[in-house]
Amino acid sequence: MLNLRETIDRQVSLALRDLLSAEEAPLACCSLSRPGFLDYTLSLPMKLARTRHKAPLVIAQELQPAVAGIACAALTEAVAPGYINIQLSDSFVADQLSSMLGTEPAVLLQKEANGQKIEVEFVSANPTGPLHVGNGRGAALGSVLATLLETQGYDVDREYYVNDYGSKMKLFTESIAHYLFPMLGLEHAMPDEGYQGAYVPDLAQAIYDRKGSELRSQLDEQRLAAIEEDGKELVLASIRQALEEMGVSFDTWFSERYLIENGWNDRVLQQFRARGIIYEKNDAVWLRSTDFGDDKDRVLVRRDGEPTYTLTDAAYHFNKFQRGYVKSIDVFGADHIGHIVPMQALMKSLGLPDDFLEVIIYQIVHFLRGGQRVVLSKQTGEIIELAELVREVGKDQARVFFLLSSADSELEFDLEVAKEKSLDNPAYYLKYTHARLCSVERQARGIGAVVPPVASPADVARLKTPEDRDLLKCLLKAQDEVDDAARTRQPHRILYLASELAKAVNAFYQKEKVIQEDTGLAQARMLLVLVSQRLLQAYAHVLGVTLPESM
Structure with a gap:
């Protein structure tokens, strides 16, 4: 197109x-x-x-x-x-409509492959508990952005970074051990900042059921290592399932532990040393990150020899570059906003291209239950799981509601509105509009009316009313707007475009007759119906939602 x-x-x-x-x-x-x-x-x-x-x-x-x-x-x-x-000109417009009619919706907005690989990293929640509703916004944004970038001809990989190394995993393991060890006739104190959610004793029971007899014969250190591995495996399985139920999938699940154990931190340290941009102070290793635009130098290795998140972040993005990506787009929550400047400095310190890293920050989601906001925390146990939300309101409704505003605006997710089957529900409105378009096509075919495979200049010339022209403009501007949304990294605009098209379709339907005695005008308006149907399906493909043919 x-x-x-x-x-x-x-x-x-x-x-x-x-x-x-x-x-x-x-x-x-x-x-x-x-x-x-x-x-x-x-x-x-x-x-x-x-x-x-x-x-x-x-x-x-x-x-x-x-x-x-x-x-x-x-x-x-x-x-x-x-x-x-x-x-x-009518002939120019007819050519565009004919092209749209002759193209499958899934590739209607698709440009030719440009041979460039882009990685989009999103969600990447710690594997220390189930995904909560706040993760859903990052999931929707990242998922739709990845598909949107594919329309621009990029080879896009969707990646989940598994933070399975460090202090959070230690707390997670010991929290499970607090509940599991008594099943073995042992004790293990709950750490001061341990995880309190109801899912933690459930994990302990699941691990005991799988490996209870084996754990009895092990030393504490071996038990804790087994608990960590099994706990991570169980949580990741629940995370995958929750995301799949929301229609979100990943090409790569990349382990932080793999990164460290396979020497990527050491490679980056060697590179920094070769460039003369690290130094030692207070028994720690520091990066001269202020030389690259950061507001302070950053510790890479603590005095106890453990790597910091800064070093691991550097190694991870260096690994991405080595895998052949021309760009890494990281979709983070608002708690990461302070990481942008340090991350950009890290890219420069590694000698990576200035435009290699892009960071998209999305603001908090306020989930409403009975008109009240619920505070979310894995550690206090106040969790509204993403899986619960998706099962209650439905996959499509969840995806649409998480895209109701731009990433840089806070979002209120009202569960009751999301479940409504009314035209005030934007997800329902899209489905209703598509079903209406399909109904018009069925009626036309049922009475033997002409359902044109191509458009002619004469067809376009017959589209004269304001409703005809407004709908036509919505169709013709689609690629312009999609390209702009991709360039500005604003996936929510695809929902706006779909909603705008649905509004124009319904205004056209209410005012103008499609099936009528004037066969020439009927044919012209049937073209609008067919192309609108196809374009709405193309938008739905990018949004990752389904549209029914009847309701």
Whole structure:
């Protein structure tokens, strides 16, 4: 599918090449017109007014004849206070509609492969307990972003980083041991900051059922190692299941322990030493990260010889680069906002490209139960599990509601609204709209009406009402908007586009008759129905939701 804005911009730039200076040429960018105007608007005259010392309308009138010659335009006009409006030709529009009709929804928004690999890391919650509802937002954002980037031709890998090394795992292991050891006739104190959730004794029981007799014959150190491994395995299984129920999958589950035990920390330390950017102080090893834009130098190895998160983060991203990714996009919760500057400094200290790492921070989700917010914490036991939420409201509803606002805005997830089967529920609204489009197609086929496989200029010419034109604009701008959403890393915009299309479809349906005696107009409007249906399915593919053919 063509990005029409880019296509028009190229044609306009070519038409105006002899009328614009090298400095002015990049300003010749069009935008979609407001309702009631022609299809696209060129604001270039407004931008040139100051440097050319002319009224914008005069400049528009001077440039308009050249713009009128572009291949995709049927009509252009210079209007006050200084715009050039462009109406696309019926033949050009018919070609775009025909192309959309002839393309499967799953690849409708897909560009050609560009040969570049991108890694999107998201969720990556510690394997110390079940996923809570807050993790769902990162899951939805990362999942949709990965698919969105695939539409741009990237080879995208979805990666979950398993934080299975260090103090959190030690606390997790000892918390389970506190409940499991008495089953063996032993005792183990609950650590001061141990995990208190109801799932912890359940894990202890599950491990005892699997390995009780084996644990009895082991020393405490061996028991704890076995408990850690089994506990991690059980938690990761529950995490995988919860994500799968939400329609989220990963290509790679990457272990922090694997990273450390296979020498990646040591490789990075050697690289830092070779570059002369580490030093020792207070029996610890430090990175001169202030040389690379950080606000302070960072400890890499503690005085007890244990690596810090800084060193492991450096090793992990160096490993990503070595795996051939041109970019790593990390989707983190708001508690990671302070990590952005240090992480960017780490990339520079490793000599990686400036644009290798991108960090997307999403704000907190407030989950409402009975109108009250619930505080979430694995350690206090106040957990609302993601799996419970998905099972209660449904996969599609969960994905949609987690995308209701941009990542940088806080989100309230109202469970009751998510379960409503009403047009106020955005997930339900998309399904309802698609079912309506399918119903119109079934009715048309049932009475033998023409269901056109391609569009003609004559079909486009018959689409004249405001509702016809508004729906047509929603269809034609799709690739422009999807490309912008991918470029700006805003996956929630795909939901906005789908909702906007659904709104335009229903306004069109309420005002205009599709099946009617005027067979020419019926055929033209059936084209809008069929292309809208296909585009809504394409958006649903990116969003990872399903659309029913009837309701």
